[in-house]
Amino acid sequence: MVTLAIVKSKLRLYWPLIKSLQTGLLLATGLAGYMSARCPVMHWYNFLGMGFSLFLAISGSTILNMWYDRDIDAAMNRTRHRPLANGRVSPTEALRLGLSLSALGVGMSVALSPLYGLIVFAGLFFDVVVYTMLLKRRTCWSIVWGGISGGMPILAGRAFGLGHIDGIGILLSLAVLFWIPTHILTFAMRYFDDYQAAKIPTFPSTYGFQTTRTVIATSSIIAALSIGMAGVLIGMQWGFVRLLVVLSGGLLLLAVASIFRPNERINFGLFKYASLYMLSAMILLSIGGI
Amino acid sequence: MKITILDRILLLLTCLLAAWQVAVGINRADTLPLIAYTIGFGVLLVAGLLLIILGFDVLDSPAVIIISTIIPLSLSLGLVWEHLPSFRVFYLIFIIIGFLTILITRILPIRNKLPIVILTSVHGVAGVTIFLLPVILTISGLVHLSFILVGLGGALIGIGGLLLSFLRMGNPLLSHSTILKVLPGLLFLMTVCFVTGFR
Numbered sequence: 001m002v003t004l005a006i007v008k009s010k011l012r013l014y015w016p017l018i019k020s021l022q023t024g025l026l027l028a029t030g031l032a033g034y035m036s037a038r039c040p041v042m043h044w045y046n047f048l049g050m051g052f053s054l055f056l057a058i059s060g061s062t063i064l065n066m067w068y069d070r071d072i073d074a075a076m077n078r079t080r081h082r083p084l085a086n087g088r089v090s091p092t093e094a095l096r097l098g099l100s101l102s103a104l105g106v107g108m109s110v111a112l113s114p115l116y117g118l119i120v121f122a123g124l125f126f127d128v129v130v131y132t133m134l135l136k137r138r139t140c141w142s143i144v145w146g147g148i149s150g151g152m153p154i155l156a157g158r159a160f161g162l163g164h165i166d167g168i169g170i171l172l173s174l175a176v177l178f179w180i181p182t183h184i185l186t187f188a189m190r191y192f193d194d195y196q197a198a199k200i201p202t203f204p205s206t207y208g209f210q211t212t213r214t215v216i217a218t219s220s221i222i223a224a225l226s227i228g229m230a231g232v233l234i235g236m237q238w239g240f241v242r243l244l245v246v247l248s249g250g251l252l253l254l255a256v257a258s259i260f261r262p263n264e265r266i267n268f269g270l271f272k273y274a275s276l277y278m279l280s281a282m283i284l285l286s287i288g289g290i
Numbered sequence: 291m292k293i294t295i296l297d298r299i300l301l302l303l304t305c306l307l308a309a310w311q312v313a314v315g316i317n318r319a320d321t322l323p324l325i326a327y328t329i330g331f332g333v334l335l336v337a338g339l340l341l342i343i344l345g346f347d348v349l350d351s352p353a354v355i356i357i358s359t360i361i362p363l364s365l366s367l368g369l370v371w372e373h374l375p376s377f378r379v380f381y382l383i384f385i386i387i388g389f390l391t392i393l394i395t396r397i398l399p400i401r402n403k404l405p406i407v408i409l410t411s412v413h414g415v416a417g418v419t420i421f422l423l424p425v426i427l428t429i430s431g432l433v434h435l436s437f438i439l440v441g442l443g444g445a446l447i448g449i450g451g452l453l454l455s456f457l458r459m460g461n462p463l464l465s466h467s468t469i470l471k472v473l474p475g476l477l478f479l480m481t482v483c484f485v486t487g488f489r
Contacts, residue, residue, distance in 0.1 A: 239315055242332075
């Protein structure tokens with residue numbers, strides 16, 4: 001009984017460390033990548049194994065990020081209540097947890113398929129080492145590497161399904177890479193003061209808000225085109241392609257509106273719509289080829 | 291006015307129905323009606339998502355008039371193209387000119403009644419077309435009975451579109467809070483009618 005209570009309290013404490021929504025969205029891209037390759041044939045053993053290993057690896061890398069950035073989190077209003085930033089979880093405990101989950105996730109991935117494991121490891125390496133440790137505090141262009149690591153789950157999923165890397169997988173990966181600015185830069189504008197307080201270089205602080213909005217609109221267009229092209233190349237049914245075009249239209253509308261009628265509501269709306277768009281696109285990619 | 295949970299649920303159901311209609315399309319439709327229906331239901335889908343995400347404040351945007359016009363124009367074009375072959379080109383020209391005129395009178399700073407007259411005329415013709423055409427076709431026995439629901443949907447979209455347009459233009463037909471209270475339900479009912487009627 002006591003053990004169960006301890007496990008429960010630990011889980012409650014650890015859950016915010018993995019940023020469940022972000023992890024869930026990245027996991028959805030990985031599963032969609034796999035589904036896009038294997039539909040209509042589904043191997044549940046592989047599907048669940050891939051999903052679990054990816055969940056562990058993404059969660060592990062997120063915890064390692066949070067461990068490394070705990071000083072930044074403590075300096076920002078938005079994140080100062082996170083378990084590591086306010087001391088509810090010790091850095092050593094978080095580091096152990098992050099390393100364990102990462103090792104388990106990558107280990108499982110390699111056991112499932114060496115190529116899949118290699119891509120999962122590359123995603124983790126780009127995210128934790130290149131993006132978080134080397135670049136995030138130095139340059140606003142670090143988000144490119146964050147984007148590349150964000151594109152790894154979908155590439156990994158598709159490569160796992162096919163047994164090799166193909167052009168569509170790279171296109172899907174590019175779609176996520178170009179979607180990332182819509183997600184991260186709208187956030188950087190919304191919490192501009194927080195990032196300033198933590199001395200983190202961002203696009204808005206380096207190039208100004210207007211340039212950032214133009215970058216968001218441009219990258220949204222490229223992301224939508226990439227997903228659309230990948231959908232057509234996968235052989236998605238036309239009905240789903242039409243739906244994808246409609247949803248992309250909404251994304252572009254908001255991105256363009258944020259340039260010509262910039263305000264906080266549009267900016268936050270774009271942030272939320274972009275997440276919804278990516279999730280919808282992944283669902284369509286998953287079921288569209290059936 | 292704050293958007294309630296019930297409003298969000300109704301809007302989500304509206305979005306799901308609209309998305310489903312875009313995905314399945316209209317089986318018998320040619321390319322142009324298919325595009326027109328896709329635009330109509332697509333705009334409905336995106337508008338519903340924006341309402342869920344941004345709340346009723348999004349209705350303060352000047353784009354609302356344009357968006358609430360696109361839906362009836364595109365749906366009526368699809369219906370005319372499918373069922374009134376001799377009016378196809380005439381109606382297509384009317385839709386294009388009507389839409390452009392509404393767009394221009396929205397952009398230019400015109401202070402007289404012209405924008406309202408144009409908006410009411412174009413909206414009115416499209417609304418009456420979506421309402422009457424399915425009713426007449428159903429009564430004539432040219433289509434299946436459930437197609438009459440498209441007409442009912444047309445009546446609802448006509449009401450919704452006019453309520454929103456006049457609200458945005460500062461001459462509300464009902465009070466601001468009443469319009470916002472009925473809007474999610476109206477959009478949902480309208481979409482149910484269209485989706486059921488087009489089956």
